[in-house]
Amino acid sequence: MEKLQFLKIHLSPFAALLFLLQFLSLAYSLTENNFFINCGSATNANTDLRNFVGDLNSSDSVSSSFSFTGHSSPVTNSNQSSGTSSTLYQTARIFRSNSSYEFDIPNNGIYIVRLHFFAFSTPTDLSTALFDVWTSGSSLLLNFTGKNSSNSPIKEFFLPISPGKFNVYFLPRGSSFAFINAIEVFPAVDSYIPDEAKQISSAGSNNSYRGLRSWTLQTIYRINVGGPTITPEIDTLWRNWVPDDGYLVNLGSATSRFHSTEPKYGGNVSESISIFTAPTLVYQTAKVAEPKNTSGNFNLTWSFNVDKSAGHLVRVHFCDIISVSANTLNFSLHIYNNFSMLIDPYEYGDLLAVPFYIDFVVYSDDSGHLNIGIGPWVDIINNSAFLNGLENNSAFLNGLEIMKILGNSGITLSLQEHKKKNVFIIVGSILGGLGLICILVAVFFWIFRCRKPKSIETSDWSPLPGGGSSHSRMTEGTIPNMNLGLKIPFSEIQLATKNFDAKLRIGKGGFGIVYKGTLKNDTKIAVKRSDPGSGQGLPEFQTEIMVLSKIRHRHLVSLIGYCDERSEMILVYEFMANGTLRDHLYASDKPPLSWKQRLEICIGAARGLHYLHRGSAGGIIHRDVKPTNILLDKNNVAKVADFGLSKSGPLDDTHVSTTVKGTIGYLDPEYFKSQQLTEKSDVYSFGVVLLEVLCARPAIDSTLPREQANLAEWAMLCKNKGLLEDIIDPSLKDQIEPNSLRKFIETTEKCLQGCGTDRPTMGDILWDLEYALQLQQTTMPREPHEDSTVGGSAALAMPNVWRFPSISMSIERDDMPAIMDDGSYTRDSEVFSQLKADGSK
Known part of the structure; x- marks a missing residue:
């Protein structure tokens, strides 16, 4: 292998000037x-x-x-x-x-x-x-x-x-x-970290990952491929770059190249490429793979040890310093063994020596190794490699950066505030x-006089990171100003609730009592107060603060502030005048919602969950989706609440192993069995909510005969008997457009599939529900067999719903337990986030 020795680095006058400018x-x-x-x-x-x-x-x-x-x-x-x-x-x-x-x-x-x-x-x-x-x-x-x-x-x-x-x-x-x-x-x-990148799994799937700028990243590797160590004094951002030889799997087949040509930053179609992207020397050196025979077998592979439980941002740097003329070379980039991408350097610029980079979010294959390779373009269909027929049949790589995605988690500090x-x-x-x-x-x-430097503008940007849970016991002042000034003095909360007047009590949850209050600026609030000094619910308290202080969405309940003085744990929310979705379905004397209203509420909740899963929030799994955690404002706009059990987790088919948490009746059977949590666990729970919306009954009703106690199981039995219409809320039967009902039931069926990979994403569910609303609002031509309100939907196959272990029949209708961190239970009617209006129960 040809190997260069860099004893001295000679920079041209122009390069020296650029170096001073940066x-x-x-x-x-x-x-x-x-x-x-x-x-x-x-x-x-x-x-x-x-x-x-x-x-x-x-x-x-x-x-x-x-x-x-x-x-x-x-x-x-x-x-x-x-x-x-x-x-x-x-x-x-x-x-x-x-x-x-x-x-x-x-x-x-x-x-x-x-x-x-x-x-x-x-x-x-x-x-x-x-x-x-x-x-x-x-x-x-x-x-x-x-x-x-x-x-x-x-x-x-x-x-x-x-x-x-x-x-x-x-x-x-x-x-x-x-x-x-x-x-x-x-x-x-500003452009150094993108918000979106190609997402690659070990199975080779190629999707788009959004929200990168919301996460914390740790640099794990920064590699100058084909070149020497680069120390901070010659890097624009004082970075260290190390040679690649120690990471090459097949070192003997590689050739190092150096060219004194200055990178042509101005020739790149992307304005994000500049002298700050990487040092000039990174783009002046490369490792080159060249064909050894006519079969075109000249792959090079680098292997890196990585955390197999985390995703990584991988940046690959290219600059064609090996070709004699432009448009004479393309080759393949491989990540693991199941993903290939054609690299055409002239897609990014028409000249030689134009630098560019490509970003990927890569998930581990559980081996603890991340493999990146270059070689001839691979024909995926025929599973064969071939020479591209161009003048230059080489492949090259100039640099690599690998950053671990740490995310943003709940605080587990016990740091006291010091006055001095x-x-x-x-x-x-x-x-x-x-x-x-x-x-x-x-x-x-x-x-x-010779050249004006290109200015770099910094745009305003507000991060929306996700949250996680913590497990430390809280003492006075244990959350040291971590949430952007959301801390509210205890005295102000006392004033807002008239010193926690019993007449302002609007609910009781497993965490404590919920009060209605009014701040000095006349803002109506709901105040959740734990039993003072109990220490119970600390992980949920901290997680709720961390999640809601960092995200804002029309369909997520807004956190106004919190208080942790005097051994208190108090959360202050916007007041939701119409209580919970459950209040409007059963267990209250409120008038029933129309089908259109129910669809709009489901769509709002789906939007909130979709934002948690895939929006700027980035990879938050709620873990306790149910009607008591879907709140309605005075206009019946749905807002998802109670993030005490939320977990920052991976997307797609990957999972995070964790203790099972949630509420019986809504728990994903696959999660319950394997303890492997994915976003599809929320999808299953949401499918149960959709059934409750349609049938106006709880997910578990132990007062009914055993075969009817579990709503999802009962729906399947009704389908098999051709009696699906018997379980629909009687108040809806004369107002549902048949095609809208079919779409709704079809969506519910997909949510309740036993295998998580067979369930849709929340984005797909949102689209289906919006389509169901369109069908409800639009008179559509029907075939003769579509005259019945529910007849067509009865033919839809409902999924095989797995049974949980037997549940004691002594449990009251609305008192199903929710599984908590420590394995204990709290009654469903006493859930942490029940923020109800005056007079509700």
Whole structure:
């Protein structure tokens, strides 16, 4: 194999000017948006055109840009031969208790957060540290140890951050401690993380993944294919790139190439490609695979160890530096063994040396390895490879980036709020930045005569991350400003509810009592209050806050605020004047809803669930879909509620293994049996809700004969006997358009399939229900056999509904238990999210 030795890197004058320009752009905003901290030090460290401010610096005359909360101590590396000459790794800050750095973030956007961990020896051996690292809403590192951290001291993350306070928490495990050498927080180029990418599963499916910008990503690999190590001083965003040889499966068949041609950024059809995408050297080097025989067998494969329980954003970089002329080459990119994509470099630009990249969201095949390859274009139909007939039959790859999708989870902190904070002031960043700018501005005017740099605009963006559950016990003040100012003082809630007046009580749930209230601004609210000091329902409380504080949708109930003072757990919602969907179907004296109203309510609920599954919320599984968790406002607009059991999970056919949670009668039988949760579990539950809407009876009614107790089973029996019309709500029989009914039952049938992969997505269900509404509102020509209201639908095959273990007949009609985290039960009529209007029961 031909292998290049890069002893010196020679840059052309033009490349040198571009290099200066890119750093000028970054240096210009150094004092406004960027935070570089030299932890545990009283001196600043100038590293690669960044000025890391010692966090022991202070000044009473300058306003603070970051602050520190908690108890810690600075330490110094006493061993000068510890294997590093970096100034950043000569000091560190040690945390013996839960602590945090807090930053004032001025703008929305995706930020790069880098944490430096270099375990040197002091009186305390830093390599023995064991701790977690969280941010405001996301877990970055769990059970992180300082052992071997010196081999790879930098952990890099991409996070969506909103304006305001942004915290990085350090939480020691048990009797251990935490430490940090340096912290970087600065905005990425706006286009660096896309919101949408091709989604690839190990089975080869190719869908579209949306909502990437809502998730936290961790850089796992950054590879300069065919080239040398690239260190931060020659990278526009101070990144590290490592050679690819250690990841090649068949190293002997690869050839490294280098070409001094400058990448033609302006020749790319995509404006997202710039000098910030990757260093010039990435696009000037490549690994090339060339045919060894006429069969065209010249595949190259790289293999990477990955977390098999997570999805990964994979970015592949290309730049044709190997062809003599344009339009003479195309080849295949492989991910695993079941997905191939034709790479035509000239689809992205008509010239040679035009850089481009392609993003994929890739899910593991459970092997713990991610394989990426290049080779001849493969004829998938005939399962054969062939040469493309062009002049150049080679394949090449320039770079690879792999980022783990961490998501955004519920907080599990026990960090106390401290009234007194140690405040560290950024002074050196201003002085150092001004000196650097003065030098570079002079260079800028000379360069400007030759070429004007392309400006980079940052657009406003508001992240909508998902949520998860937590399992820590809450103490006073355990959610430290994590939810964008949603904290409401206990005194204000007392005033709104007239000190929890019994006359304002509108319901009782397993979590506590629900009150109606009015805030000072006359906003009507529903207040859910746990039994003070009970500690019960903490995971649901935290999960509900994390989910609803980060998402907004017309068909999801809005969280107004929360209170965790004085051992209280209180959630405050918008008041839903018409109570729950169940109130309007049975168990109340409210007038029945029309068929059109019921369809509109089902459509609204489907929209809310579809947003949770596939919208900007991105991969949230509700896990407790039922009529008591579908609330109606004064206009009967449906809003999905109660996210206490919600789980951030994968899409499509992948699953997350978890303890079974939900309510009997609505539980997906496949989930109940396998404990493997998917979004299709919500689909099954929604199918049961559709039956309740049609039949106006509960999913489980133990007062009925045994064969009728389970609604889904009873519907199947009625179908088999040709008596499906007997179970429909009598108030509907004269108003349902037959074709609308057929479509509705067909949709319900698909939702209740025993195998989750046979069920539709919520997007498909939404489309079907909207079509059923159209059929109801439109008089459509009918065939003679379609005259009956329900006769045609009776012929539809209902699914085989699996039976659960026998349920005691002593349980009352509306008191079916909901399965909770600890395996205990709460009555369905006492569910956490029953927010009802005055007088409802």
